[in-house]
Amino acid sequence: MQRSSHILVVEDDSEIGLLIKRHLVSSDFRVTLARDSGAMDRVLASDRIDLVLLDIMLPGEDGISICRRLRATSAIPIIIVSAKNEDVDRVIGLEIGADDYLPKPFNPRELTARVKALFRRVDLDGIVSPFATGILRFENWEMDCKARRLVNAEKAMISVTPAEFNLLQALAERSGRVLNRDQLVELTQGQFGASNGRNIDILVSRLRGKFEAAGAPYQFIRTVRSGGYEFVPAVTREQSDD
Structure with a gap:
């Protein structure tokens, strides 16, 4: 039997947490609730979690700090769910490593749809990824598209979000x-949302920072004024072993 994807919902409002849990469980997800960062850490230490739904307004350590901390050590998918519906909050959430941002109040069906879409993208629910597999090589770096791993020229693993x-x-x-x-x-x-170029810019900026920190010989992603972005290195592809 295929394992159900396990979602950790970090939400201090018990009514909202139970509402989220009910809708996700009805879609065959396994759900665990945590009211704060301490409870979240205990769950993460004891169980395998596939995705974190994270509220910003939490007692003690807030969601922004939690997201930043999780992203520093893990590529686990993170969706921020928050009553703070300002563009600046959405941008901050994405800048620190969240994969999606859903403002409250929200339709539970939309939340479930966002979760399923993110699982499809990271290929955790058994659905074939829309991206090609194989290994991409450039400047002695390696992207394993099947295993979704990025390795630099020194063979060090680079942590990247989905x-x-x-x-x-x-x-x-x-x-x-x-x-x-x-x-x-x-x-x-x-x-990244409906034609939201700002979110693309945020992700490019994050990738550039990681390339630089990992010793890239030059900036791999070039900005083209009034055009967009270009990946500069020559890339070769080879098929990975099944």
Whole structure:
């Protein structure tokens, strides 16, 4: 029997938490609730979690701090669910590593749809990824598209989020071509919102920072004024072993 994906909901409002749990369980997900960061940490230490639904307004350590902390050590998918519906909060959430942001109040069906879409993108629910498999090589770096791993020239693993990996793969598979923001939204399954170029810019900035920190010899992603982005290195592909 296929294992149900396990979602950790970090939400201090018990009514909202139970509402979220009920809708996700009805879609065959396994759900665990945590009211604060301490409870979340205990669950993460004792069980395998596939996705975190994270509220921003929490007692003690807030969701922004939690998201930043999780992202520093893990590529686990994170969806922020928050009553703070300002654009700046959404941008901050994405900048620190969240994969999606859903403002409250929300339709539970939309939340479930967002969760399923994110699982499809990271290939956790048994659905074939929309991206090609194989290994992409550039400047002695390696992207294993099946295992979803990025390794630098020193063979060190680089931690990237699902959203970052999908964007990088979309660019690397079209090395030398300029892709505008709308094209990148479409190529990455629209996960950044309806033609939201700002979210693409945030992810590019995060990737550039990781490239630089990991010793990239130059900036792999070039900005083309009034055009979009281009992946500069020459890329070769080989099939990975099954």
